[in-house]
Amino acid sequence: MQISNLSTALPTRPAPATSDWRDVLIHPLVLRLLSFAAVLALWEYAGRIPLSPAFPTFLETMGGLGAIIADGTLSKAFLITLYPLVIGLAVSVLLGVGLGVLMGLHEPSEWLIAPLFIIAQAAPLAALIPILTFAYGIGLTAKIMTVCIMAMPVIVLNTLGAVRNTPKSLLEMSRSFLASRSQGIRLVILPAASPMIFAGLRLGCAAAFIGVILAELLITPTGIGDVISYNQSVADYPKMYAAILAIIVFAVLFIELLERIEVTLFRPESRA
Amino acid sequence: MVISGVRLPMMTSLIVWAVIWEIAGHTEAGFILPPLSRIIWRVFEIVPTASFLDALLITGRAFLFGNAIAIGIGVPLGILMGRSVIADRLLLPWVNLFLSAPLSALVPVIMVLFGLGETTIILTVVLFSMWIIVLNTRAGIRAISPSLVEMARSFGANAWQAFSRIYLWAALPEILAGIRLGMIRAVKGVIIGQLLVSVVGFGTLFEIYQSHFLMEHFWALLLVLFSFAFTLNELLAGLERRFAYYAASR
Amino acid sequence: MTLDMEALTPRAMTDPAAIPALATRPIVEVKSVSKTYAGGIEALSGISLDFPEGRLTTLLGPSGCGKTTLLKIIAGLIPASGGQVFVDGREVKGPGPERAFVFQDFALMPWASVIRNVAFGLELRGVAHGEREAIAERQIARVGLKGFERKYPHELSGGMRQRVGLARALAVDAKVVLMDEPFSAVDEQTRRKFQEELLELVANEGKSFIFVTHSIEEAVYVSDRIALLSRRPSRVSAIIEPKIVRGGDPEKIRRNSAYLDVVEDIWQQLKHYLD
Numbered sequence: 001m002q003i004s005n006l007s008t009a010l011p012t013r014p015a016p017a018t019s020d021w022r023d024v025l026i027h028p029l030v031l032r033l034l035s036f037a038a039v040l041a042l043w044e045y046a047g048r049i050p051l052s053p054a055f056p057t058f059l060e061t062m063g064g065l066g067a068i069i070a071d072g073t074l075s076k077a078f079l080i081t082l083y084p085l086v087i088g089l090a091v092s093v094l095l096g097v098g099l100g101v102l103m104g105l106h107e108p109s110e111w112l113i114a115p116l117f118i119i120a121q122a123a124p125l126a127a128l129i130p131i132l133t134f135a136y137g138i139g140l141t142a143k144i145m146t147v148c149i150m151a152m153p154v155i156v157l158n159t160l161g162a163v164r165n166t167p168k169s170l171l172e173m174s175r176s177f178l179a180s181r182s183q184g185i186r187l188v189i190l191p192a193a194s195p196m197i198f199a200g201l202r203l204g205c206a207a208a209f210i211g212v213i214l215a216e217l218l219i220t221p222t223g224i225g226d227v228i229s230y231n232q233s234v235a236d237y238p239k240m241y242a243a244i245l246a247i248i249v250f251a252v253l254f255i256e257l258l259e260r261i262e263v264t265l266f267r268p269e270s271r272a
Numbered sequence: 273m274v275i276s277g278v279r280l281p282m283m284t285s286l287i288v289w290a291v292i293w294e295i296a297g298h299t300e301a302g303f304i305l306p307p308l309s310r311i312i313w314r315v316f317e318i319v320p321t322a323s324f325l326d327a328l329l330i331t332g333r334a335f336l337f338g339n340a341i342a343i344g345i346g347v348p349l350g351i352l353m354g355r356s357v358i359a360d361r362l363l364l365p366w367v368n369l370f371l372s373a374p375l376s377a378l379v380p381v382i383m384v385l386f387g388l389g390e391t392t393i394i395l396t397v398v399l400f401s402m403w404i405i406v407l408n409t410r411a412g413i414r415a416i417s418p419s420l421v422e423m424a425r426s427f428g429a430n431a432w433q434a435f436s437r438i439y440l441w442a443a444l445p446e447i448l449a450g451i452r453l454g455m456i457r458a459v460k461g462v463i464i465g466q467l468l469v470s471v472v473g474f475g476t477l478f479e480i481y482q483s484h485f486l487m488e489h490f491w492a493l494l495l496v497l498f499s500f501a502f503t504l505n506e507l508l509a510g511l512e513r514r515f516a517y518y519a520a521s522r
Numbered sequence: 523m524t525l526d527m528e529a530l531t532p533r534a535m536t537d538p539a540a541i542p543a544l545a546t547r548p549i550v551e552v553k554s555v556s557k558t559y560a561g562g563i564e565a566l567s568g569i570s571l572d573f574p575e576g577r578l579t580t581l582l583g584p585s586g587c588g589k590t591t592l593l594k595i596i597a598g599l600i601p602a603s604g605g606q607v608f609v610d611g612r613e614v615k616g617p618g619p620e621r622a623f624v625f626q627d628f629a630l631m632p633w634a635s636v637i638r639n640v641a642f643g644l645e646l647r648g649v650a651h652g653e654r655e656a657i658a659e660r661q662i663a664r665v666g667l668k669g670f671e672r673k674y675p676h677e678l679s680g681g682m683r684q685r686v687g688l689a690r691a692l693a694v695d696a697k698v699v700l701m702d703e704p705f706s707a708v709d710e711q712t713r714r715k716f717q718e719e720l721l722e723l724v725a726n727e728g729k730s731f732i733f734v735t736h737s738i739e740e741a742v743y744v745s746d747r748i749a750l751l752s753r754r755p756s757r758v759s760a761i762i763e764p765k766i767v768r769g770g771d772p773e774k775i776r777r778n779s780a781y782l783d784v785v786e787d788i789w790q791q792l793k794h795y796l797d
Binding site: 028031032034035036039051052054055111112113114115116119121122123124125126127128129130131134135206209210213214217218224228229232237240241244247248251252255256 | 460
């Protein structure tokens with residue numbers, strides 16, 4: 001069968017629809033702003049009813065936020081809170097990745113140590129905080145230890161999984177080209193495991209934030225925890241909510257930043 | 273791990289740790305870490321007491337209610353987000369926000385609004401466990417192959433039939449995974465809630481033991497809770513595995 | 523049992539000197555090799571086989587008959603349960619610099635660029651950076667990927683990825699190149715092109731090739747010698763040397779009746795095992 005006139009033989013494509021206001025409405029950015037605005041409006045409304053005497057409106061909370069920024073309380077509190085967080089995270093990352101790699105490469109280590117972390121991941125580790133207080137007092141050490149016990153299990157287990165799941169094919173390939181054990185670890189296993197290790201770091205970071213806030217609420221109020229507790233006790237709810245909002249926003253932005261770094265470094269194929 | 277030809281299952285190293293614990297308990301560290309044997313003795317001592325069973329009842333109730341609510345809201349929400357692009361774009365940022373936010377910072381808010389009672393604990397459980405259920409359900413719905421849906425429609429299934437016969441089953445492995453993860457977070461949530469609201473359930477017991485330096489009792493309670501959390505996880509993982517056989521071939 | 527073929531040529535060529543003689547020394551000798559896996563699965567049962575130097579020998583057989591197992595034993599990636607393998611006179615005890623492997627699923631490092639992947643074998647040997655990049659660039663051009671040095675595997679098609687794998691194997695200048703169904707993961711057109719390019723490599727590189735495939739046409743097209751393996755536990759059931767004069771139109775070979783006869787004959791022999 002001869003197709004002589006191609007243009008009539010092929011089905012005609014429909015002309016592209018002109019974009020109208022409906023398409024603009026469904027655009028992701030627009031919807032995100034809309035949902036954001038809706039929630040804030042709801043908050044404002046709920047505060048005005050009022051839902052509860054302890055529920056300030058959005059604007060009141062913003063006022064409280066402005067106040068604690070202006071008098072320097074917020075920045076001082078952040079510094080005090082971030083100190084054990086950063087130290088605890090650093091320790092957790094170094095120790096956690098180290099342990100995870102060791103366990104991934106050395107089966108007896110995995111047999112000995114992994115069950116501890118597997119239980120730790122499912123267990124409510126927050127219950128150990130009073131014991132930490134008992135052992136280390138109410139100072140900085142206890143808070144750092146809290147961050148560590150919350151962050152390490154997920155970092156260790158992710159690293160372990162990443163090292164164990166190195167594609168067999170790559171390991172065989174490096175062996176066929178005569179890689180020594182240390183070359184294999186350095187040039188194949190660790191790079192292959194990096195994406196999942198980094199994902200573990202991100203989850204560990206989220207857990208660390210939870211840890212440091214719990215530490216401040218349970219051990220001794222300092223930093224942000226202090227601002228929250230104090231304002232709660234004097235019933236200055238706008239400032240209390242403002243402090244909570246500040247730390248939540250900070251944590252979320254920080255973890256979002258880590259995710260951006262993760263995508264840039266490790267998953268170029270998912271960059272749009 | 274294999275020792276002289278005998279294959280040792282993973283968890284047997286816990287026996288080694290138990291021995292180390294026992295020995296450590298008899299040293300100076302025993303002040304904070306009593307010997308395992310005495311702690312286990314205390315477990316048998318405190319479990320039948322009225323205060324323990326009371327706490328168990330309150331905590332257990334809050335846990336079950338909280339999970340039921342989280343599943344009851346989370347699964348439909350996840351289905352909605354999986355099916356509707358608009359709902360997804362509106363709600364996903366919030367779900368992600370609550371997943372990465374330090375939820376323990378929100379517990380004071382709940383305390384302030386709902387008082388120092390069981391309600392706060394239930395809401396804490398819902399807060400901790402709902403988001404991962406939503407996310408996993410959504411992922412399960414999105415992973416359903418379109419040809420499966422087409423097949424159902426080609427045989428004349430209406431919306432409800434498509435949902436109950438196709439969607440639910442196809443997404444079930446992910447939904448179960450989400451529920452399992454949600455329950456683990458719920459356990460953390462219920463404990464965090466009770467540590468902060470120290471006048472309810474196990475929180476009371478923790479408070480009493482802590483203030484009277486009853487370390488053995490404290491560890492005994494911890495042991496009970498940790499074992500419970502671990503057992504729950506294993507049971508749910510087992511349930512999940514029963515449905516996993518078709519997960520890869522969808 | 524050896525089948526000798528009449529010379530196949532598009533032009534009437536009767537000069538017997540044009541037919542490549544396969545009486546060269548064996549570069550790889552497999553002597554009574556057996557392999558039994560844990561659990562009692564016997565993959566190979568006392569296989570003995572010689573692979574001539576400078577030629578392409580194919581291991582052909584039904585799925586699961588152990589041809590990849592034998593290839594990996596020759597490569598030194600799997601130990602044999604019994605018997606010995608000699609490469610260039612020396613017994614095989616593990617991987618070695620005189621053998622290079624091309625993998626069925628390419629086995630490229632996704633985080634490394636093409637040039638880094640190709641230079642990997644040299645990097646492991648401690649060759650200096652500048653030198654190994656130069657060698658890698660030559661091989662990349664050799665396999666037709668010039669200009670793609672800085673690309674990443676996920677930016678390449680399946681066919682291009684396999685070229686990278688091939689370039690990597692060529693870069694280490696091994697005497698024996700082992701290829702495990704290298705063209706099975708690419709599309710048909712690319713596959714045919716690869717077969718033609720492989721013939722050119724065999725003629726010009728001066729290396730010995732051992733090739734595993736389950737496609738009869740592919741085996742007859744590229745090979746100087748075909749070893750037919752029986753079903754598991756494998757033994758060599760036949761050795762065939764399709765004497766095809768290369769250098770004519772590659773397409774003509776595929777339609778030549780004698781070529782098709784060899785294919786049909788092998789197919790009949792294999793069918794015998796599938797029934």
